[in-house]
Amino acid sequence: MRAAAALLWWGLALPAAAQTLAESWFAAATAGPPACAGHGRRVHAGFERAGLAACRIDADGHVHVTIRPENQPINPSPWYGLVLANDGGGETAVTLHYDGGTHRYAPWTGQPGRPAARLAPQLVSLSEGGRAARMLLPAAPVQLLMAQPPETIEDAMAPFEARVRAGSLVRTIVGHSVARRPLLAYWHRPPAPRGTVVLITRQHPPETTGPQAFARFTDLLLADSAAARAFRAGHALMIVPLANPDGFVLGHWRHNLGGVDLNRDWGPFTQPETHALGQAIEKAAKTAPIVAVIDFHSTARDVVYAPPRPAAPDLGEAMLQAIAADLDGASIRIDRAHNPGSGVLKSWARDRFGVGALTWEVGDASPTDRTARLAEAAATALMASANARGQ
Template sequence: MVKGYKNPVDTSTKKIVAQNKQTFDLEDLGVFASNDFDGGRLNGFVKYNDSTAILIVNPENTPINNSAYYAFETWSNTSKPFYFTFQYPKGYKHRYVPKLKINGTWSLIDSTDIFKKDSIVTIKLNLGKSRITVAGQEIQSSNDVKNWYTRLVKGKEGSVRLKSIGESKMGRDLPVLDLYRGDAKNKEIIVLLTRQHPPEVTGYYAFQSFLSTLLSNSNMSKRFLDKYHILAFPIVNPDGVDMGHWRHNGGGVDTNRDWSIYRQPEIKQIVKYIGKTLKKNNSKIVLGLDFHSTYHDVFYTNNIREGTTLPNFIEQWFSALEQNIPNYKVNEAAANSTKPVSKGWFLYGHQAVGITYEIGDKTPKTNIDLFGEVSANEMMKILLDK
């Protein structure tokens, strides 16, 4: 258990409302919608008039952050334009600009196909027999994540070991990528986390780019893995991801409030695995990065720097990012964690630097890839010079 949070949160398991996986059928219009895939979220689909349907989208339980995630496929018997109006429970608003997957490729919906009246959002799509996927963020299911890291580690067995640390609440795999070269003994440890919050895919993309850079086989990455040990958790909340949750895990809880008593199996097993690794190798954590998404790019840091394992890291890293990313200004929000979030756990539990690495919901993928790569390279440079 890690203490020190002013505002503890009760992370006991709560009830979630199951989503019925199905194809909704507006028979007289020949229009269909389905949530029957990993990452799907659509709780109802009803006719409003001959050219418009209501999309009913509910969260897994409440109270919950306003991160109204939706994902469905839609098609029709005949080619025609059709309108869809989003309906959320009272108190919750539309957040994510729709992304469309057409013929296997994701793109943002054209802004001329979005209509806003007060806070009610309607979109127009040109339907036909082939399915269009409409989602709040691009879908990266647990299976997609697995395909990615399986490809990533191939041929790099000398630098990375892929392991399972256990299962989520509903029995999905909790993987870890364990990176180091040579002997793990006495190497300082860096922990990387992502997908505590299911729709936060842009943060996951930064995690992908960051980790790929650490495994790029460059001279620097080899030297880095000779000296340091990385524990990277690519999908902390696989149940939430596959069940199309707005924020919570299979236990109906925000896992990023459980970094104190570890009541949820995902955090409990991650903490246990980290603890075991530290003990076995006589190591300590120096840095923890937790990749998320929010409205804009921001780094949430702890105020306390003195007495941590890397008291100057944040300042050095942020100035290196500004020097190496064109026209980029770091947006830092420093505060001490009053709630049991991972960045507080790194500080209070390990005197380590903890940072929540947030990518904007709308940050373009090419920018994210660059941020991920530059931030990994600059981290390696600073830690190798230490």
């Protein structure tokens, strides 16, 4: 009964596309030379979102993996991802050794054709103050070990691509990453918009709960409800599901391929990603003024970074009040620090357009049903407030 309930909970927690990796995915992931091999085991890291710096295998089959950031200094969100092949049968002990940072993300495992699942917490033990994490992987010929549920670029784009096919969104390539990956924006453009709302996520590659809030939030704005239809009649939408595609594919902790934290580069615009996205926002503002910018992230706990309280209530303030009221202000922190010139998207948008721009940080372990409810409260408040202004 408990197992069934847990399965249901996790089943609801994830987009369906992220749950199961096919036999063919594992075949491709293990096709190249391994990062290390020995004693019946091979460790592979030649696949999208793999993350390990080095590995070795003890005579007893214990796998040691070194996890290292793409460059330093860096705000620590240590990503890891590997595929373990085991010809000999039996469980495998894996120890992640963090070279910079400490263990943050509870591991996920996946086997061919089976839903990815969190490794049971009792199979994970930390030492050296979190700089080493030892885990026991089940006996399996091949399995994935990853810091978050497996997810590809296609998975991240799938809900928006479906709407492009249905004709309700238009996709444009607004620029390219350092490695020339396309930066995609999805647009809703009514004939005579009063304003543009910008929704963006995944400046930081490992973050997963923030993108889940983003997905639910955008879903509601694009829904077939009366409020959403009224909102869309008066407002353009710019939706960016993956602001840092290189970092996402390469298993980065935080930065783009230029070694820069993109959310410290709004203003300087030294990187192609922020430059292109900034230009696209500026261009959108010429058609209809930017009225809200929401940038979805994840961190240790729920916090929303907001501008100082505005003289007249704006759309950002309406969303903030809905979020705070939903939880009675008890367990979510609202931080009104404004740091002009910090290179944070929220601060740049506030200074550039004078709008309620939010950085919405969802806790790494925040329950998905609660995150979904907060996203619903905020989206509902945004639409109600925006629709009221149009009357």
